[in-house]
Amino acid sequence: MYKIDIGILFDVSFSMKEPYNSFNFKYSQSKADEIINILNRIASRGKNSKNEQIRIFSILFGGCHELIYDFCSLIEIANQTFNHDLKSNDHDKAKYYGFGQKIEEILSEHGKKKLYLSKYLYCDSGPTEKLCEMGYYLLKDDKSLRERVYNKLPYECKSTISNGEVYIVTFFGFYKKDINNSTERVINDIYDICISEYANKIIEKEKIQRKSNGNQLRFINGNDLINIKNNLEKKLVSPKNKSFNLIDLFEKFIYGNTPLYTALNMSFDNFKKQSDYNNNKFLFIISDGELNDITKNFDYIGEIRKKAEENKITIISIFLTSKQIPKDRTFYDEVQSHFTNGSKDLFLMSSTLNYENPVIKFFIKKEWNIPTSGECKLFIEINNSQNLNEFIDIMNEAISELNYKNNVENIDNPNSLMSLLASTSINYYVNSDINKNEAKDQGDKKTCYANSIAATIYLDSPRFIYGRELDFNIIKNKMINKYGYNGSHIYKILDENLSDYKLKYRPLYDDEKEARLAIMKTRPCLAVFQLSGKQYYNFKKFFEENPKGILTKDIINKQNDYNGEGITHSVVLTHISKNYLKFLNSWGKNWGDNGYFKVENQSVLNAEFIEIYWDFNDLSQQEKDNYNNYMKKLKNDADNYLFK
Numbered sequence: 200m201y202k203i204d205i206g207i208l209f210d211v212s213f214s215m216k217e218p219y220n221s222f223n224f225k226y227s228q229s230k231a232d233e234i235i236n237i238l239n240r241i242a243s244r245g246k247n248s249k250n251e252q253i254r255i256f257s258i259l260f261g262g263c264h265e266l267i268y269d270f271c272s273l274i275e276i277a278n279q280t281f282n283h284d285l286k287s288n289d290h291d292k293a294k295y296y297g298f299g300q301k302i303e304e305i306l307s308e309h310g311k312k313k314l315y316l317s318k319y320l321y322c323d324s325g326p327t328e329k330l331c332e333m334g335y336y337l338l339k340d341d342k343s344l345r346e347r348v349y350n351k352l353p354y355e356c357k358s359t360i361s362n363g364e365v366y367i368v369t370f371f372g373f374y375k376k377d378i379n380n381s382t383e384r385v386i387n388d389i390y391d392i393c394i395s396e397y398a399n400k401i402i403e404k405e406k407i408q409r410k411s412n413g414n415q416l417r418f419i420n421g422n423d424l425i426n427i428k429n430n431l432e433k434k435l436v437s438p439k440n441k442s443f444n445l446i447d448l449f450e451k452f453i454y455g456n457t458p459l460y461t462a463l464n465m466s467f468d469n470f471k472k473q474s475d476y477n478n479n480k481f482l483f484i485i486s487d488g489e490l491n492d493i494t495k496n497f498d499y500i501g502e503i504r505k506k507a508e509e510n511k512i513t514i515i516s517i518f519l520t521s522k523q524i525p526k527d528r529t530f531y532d533e534v535q536s537h538f539t540n541g542s543k544d545l546f547l548m549s550s551t552l553n554y555e556n557p558v559i560k561f562f563i564k565k566e567w568n569i570p571t572s573g574e575c576k577l578f579i580e581i582n583n584s585q586n587l588n589e590f591i592d593i594m595n596e597a598i599s600e601l602n603y604k605n606n607v608e609n610i611d612n613p614n615s616l617m618s619l620l621a622s623t624s625i626n627y628y629v630n631s632d633i634n635k636n637e638a639k640d641q642g643d644k645k646t647c648y649a650n651s652i653a654a655t656i657y658l659d660s661p662r663f664i665y666g667r668e669l670d671f672n673i674i675k676n677k678m679i680n681k682y683g684y685n686g687s688h689i690y691k692i693l694d695e696n697l698s699d700y701k702l703k704y705r706p707l708y709d710d711e712k713e714a715r716l717a718i719m720k721t722r723p724c725l726a727v728f729q730l731s732g733k734q735y736y737n738f739k740k741f742f743e744e745n746p747k748g749i750l751t752k753d754i755i756n757k758q759n760d761y762n763g764e765g766i767t768h769s770v771v772l773t774h775i776s777k778n779y780l781k782f783l784n785s786w787g788k789n790w791g792d793n794g795y796f797k798v799e800n801q802s803v804l805n806a807e808f809i810e811i812y813w814d815f816n817d818l819s820q821q822e823k824d825n826y827n828n829y830m831k832k833l834k835n836d837a838d839n840y841l842f843k
Contacts, residue, residue, distance in 0.1 A: 750803055
């Protein structure tokens with residue numbers, strides 16, 4: 200059983216009450232309205248899972264009366280309390296009739312007679328059956344609330360003299376449906392009274408429960424949480440029968456400040472006390488503002504990141520904003536000039552992943568913008584529901600992929616990572632296949648062209664052209680036999696040979712950014728460069744002395760007394776990092792870092808890049824069928840593992 204523990208921190212400070220899309224007047228949804236949507240999507244990801252155990256805790260931070268609320272406990276207590284009180288008192292018919300009966304009792308307590316209070320409280324816009332149930336539950340023994348409701352009743356309901364059939368008054372309106380504005384206000388006023396008192400009772404119970412548990416937060420199974428939430432929402436409906444958002448239930452108790460630091464520390468403590476160390480742990484932070492519960496005279500970001508790393512917690516931050524952002528669906532690797540103090544804090548405390556992580560692979564596949572440095576923070580700015588929903592859904596897919604990758608048998612098989620991605624990283628194949636055969640050594644022969652081109656063909660073809668067995672040495676030797684041992688023109692060889700393998704190429708010239716994008720999309724790149732005699736000497740000497748080092752422009756251009764010839768060389772770009780480019784050389788595994796070397800950037804070698812790629816439309820029908828069938832098999836394998 201694969202265990203995933205997820206914490207969700209929801210900002211409910213005052214600014215979350217503001218419109219979500221203030222720049223677009225077609226939408227009036229508040230940012231707080233997204234809270235239940237997010238909870239739904241994250242908790243629902245484990246539905247029908249047979250190999251995942253997903254536990255969730257959730258915090259509302261930014262309350263008026265209390266800084267922190269345990270949201271999962273609030274939902275659970277609200278559901279349990281409502282069920283318990285109705286069932287234990289055998290109020291099976293506590294609907295319109297029960298509510299009306301309580302109104303009659305309230306009138307009687309004040310010496311008033313009921314006038315035309317219908318057995319069924321009539322009003323076009325309410326009250327709903329669910330509101331009547333809540334009203335009955337609250338009014339049956341709360342004297343203070345009964346008095347407040349009495350004061351809100353229409354004048355006609357409190358008359359001591361019968362007016363015959365003139366008004367035909369029901370509790371919430373006229374029988375002839377001539378409902379006036381004052382009657383509408385009564386409905387909403389009484390609804391607000393009921394909902395506030397109900398929420399207050401729940402919050403008080405949650406405080407007592409958490410205090411008795413040593414301030415620990417309630418972990419709830421994801422499926423159970425969804426069932427509890429859905430059950431509660433069926434009971435609580437707003438006056439005009441519109442969809443009820445559970446945040447509405449606690450509206451009078453939230454929209455305060457932003458105590459994010461307090462919420463984070465409580466979350467870390469909760470993970471530490473209640474999660475196994477080896478559980479996959481994810482902490483979502485959803486906020487739109489700057490934390491304001493610390494003085495900020497110390498490195499609070501460093502402290503937060505340290506605690507997350509110590510407890511193996513992946514922090515994912517979502518900054519909700521009503522402002523236009525420079526580019527949506529975009530991740531960043533460094534602080535941006537447009538960041539606010541709040542978004543900057545969220546960015547800095549978020550976890551960092553590189554492009555080879557399955558999470559980032561999913562976002563690349565979905566065409567989200569990933570920095571060409573190859574790494575980014577798990578931080579995103581979002582100003583619309585569509586991107587928010589997509590972000591959560593992709594993150595859910597990626598978490599499932601991590602599950603599959605870490606649990607499937609024969610994980611060393613590179614295709615296991617493709618179960619849901621339908622792609623894999625070049626470096627994964629390089630390490631698993633090329634290195635098994637050891638980095639090739641061209642010796643004194645000028646055959647780097649054959650080694651590098653054969654490597655790219657070998658890397659690209661087997662992943663997509665299924666049913667075809669390729670051998671690196673056969674591909675290389677075929678080119679050497681055709682073009683000789685003294686080097687050859689790269690583009691001529693590509694033109695004459697790639698079509699045999701259903702592959703194509705695209706010159707990227709000296710564009711490092713494009714080369715990085717190609718690698719991030721799992722497309723191998725040839726790299727061709729020329730070195731003078733002096734540069735060649737520095738190149739070889741550096742990696743002899745620093746096999747794992749990073750070559751810089753200053754080092755390669757350092758003055759020396761070498762007067763020998765330079766070289767024209769071709770290698771394979773296999774990996775990128777924020778600080779370097781990594782290449783596969785053809786000088787044997789004993790050279791450099793097991794046959795590889797790293798340079799700071801493109802300008803060090805003045806390299807030109809050539810992207811090698813494939814096009815599905817160029818495959819034969821049999822190859823297409825092989826590809827589709829293999830993808831179906833991988834997907835079925837993943838489904839059989841993950842789902843019932």
